[in-house]
Amino acid sequence: MNRFEYADSRLMPNEVYARRDMAVRLYDGDTKTNFEGGELILTSHRILWGRPGDIPRGNTCLSLSLRYVVFFEEENPGPFSFGRSKKIILHLSEPAVDKMPGPADNSLYNYVKLSFKEGLDSHFITQLSDTIIKRVWETSTTGLIVLNNAHDNQGNSKLLPQIKPRTGIIGIERSLQAKQKETDQNISLAFRDLTKLMDMAKDMVAISKTISAKIRERQGDITEDETVRFKAYLMSLGIDDPVTRDAYKSSNEYFEQLAKQLAYILEEPIKEVGGMMTLTDVYCRVNRARGMELLSPEDLLHASRRLAPLSLPIVLRSFDSGVMVLQIHSHDDNAVVDRITELLKERESMTAEDLAQSEGISVLLARERLLVTEKYGKACRDDSIEALKFYPNLFLEEISND
């Protein structure tokens, strides 16, 4: 109770009002005090307690600076307590030397209780902990405290030199918090740098483009030495050969290498699934295999386009519908068509879903296969509201049978 001091109920310049509770009684440790049925105001700096009506009138009231609060908890009602008032225990640190006079000069207890006669609003606890975590009072009064301490140190030898404001659990917590703050700042700083770099990179690319254009314009005017040096600059900037960017000279090699790798890793899997794999499946498989160094869809497409010219065992194929697949070079449409014709005869009719299920391929691919079969004149379609079904092409077959 000796941490309380008489104070002006008006707020200090930096102080921010947080909340107000009514019918609060103060306890000094476990003993009741006669400060009861008062008004409790929580601000960013203090807890104010006043008789009803005192605070609005600006009269003197009791004030407990939040910097004393080490820890607070809700009191668990014992088995024999029947009161409906809820209590909050505030554990307090030693009173400061420069404390203003208060209602009690000495106290046996290091804690006080706030008893809420009319029940405890659950927001009180969250707001209290929020304000304590924020520690607004520190930022605004640090200067004062340091001054005071300097002053005190001369006259009071009992006071410990101020290394850290607080030790113990709260000290550890604070140092952790400080560290966290620091990392946070570092990260945001780093990202700020990164955005700067990006901005710069745009400019750099623009510059390099104009210069490379100039070089191309007057190839002869610039000495070879200069060109080489300029290229070296560009390389050191990490911009890959923008001079021949349009010709894709370096990416070409990359795509060729990529194409070879694709052929190497995909030949077996594609054979397993029946000689054909959609590009989306390929994309997933390749990137799963690569793990970290992921491929972009564009790169994969470019590399796939290089498959055929390199006469690799798999080739890219685009269906009329625009679906793209990688298929084994030796893949024969006729074989597929024959197989599907057979299936159609067996079952009379099939949708793409049916085929996908029976053959264990994707619906998309099944559809393409049926369309190919149709294109070969071995199937005909029945497009109704139910589904797109394919039938054996009786139109052509019946005639040849006749």
Added chain:
Amino acid sequence: MAEIEWPWQYSFPPFFTLQPHADTRAKQIAAWKSLVLEYYRITKQAVVDVREVHTNPLFNNTNINRKLPSEAVLIILEELGKSGNASPLDKNKQRWLVYWHTLEEWGDIIYNWAQENGFVGSVCTLFELTQGEDTIEQEFHGLDTEVLIRSLKTLEAARKAELILFDENQGVKFF
């Protein structure tokens, strides 16, 4: 109305979807053409209204729940028009006249009948031709009047007959 013997295609669902494959489509349309003519010959109908085709069992097989879309009907009618078995009655090509013999064939058939039965040089009413007792055995018995007039006009152009068309009196004189 005579019972129609539906061809196998009629109960084959793909028959009611226009096939994208060129050869298949050709076969499909050919099958449709002959079916349409056969149907109109047996039912002795002559007019197809594209807007109302789905009331017609020909284009709507309720057994397998398939309808031929109107666009496809129009394509078939245009194909029939190319072979001289149909012609549109209005500019929007919504109503069509369908005839299982071409107009020239009809003309010849009627003229042959007139020659064989000694009607050359005399006048017959159109009613006599299509409903009369003399023609019960003939193919053109019960023929749509519009088709009849059009086929007689081909005879007129070949100077084998002359149409006499008054308000009520419709007749033809064979030469």
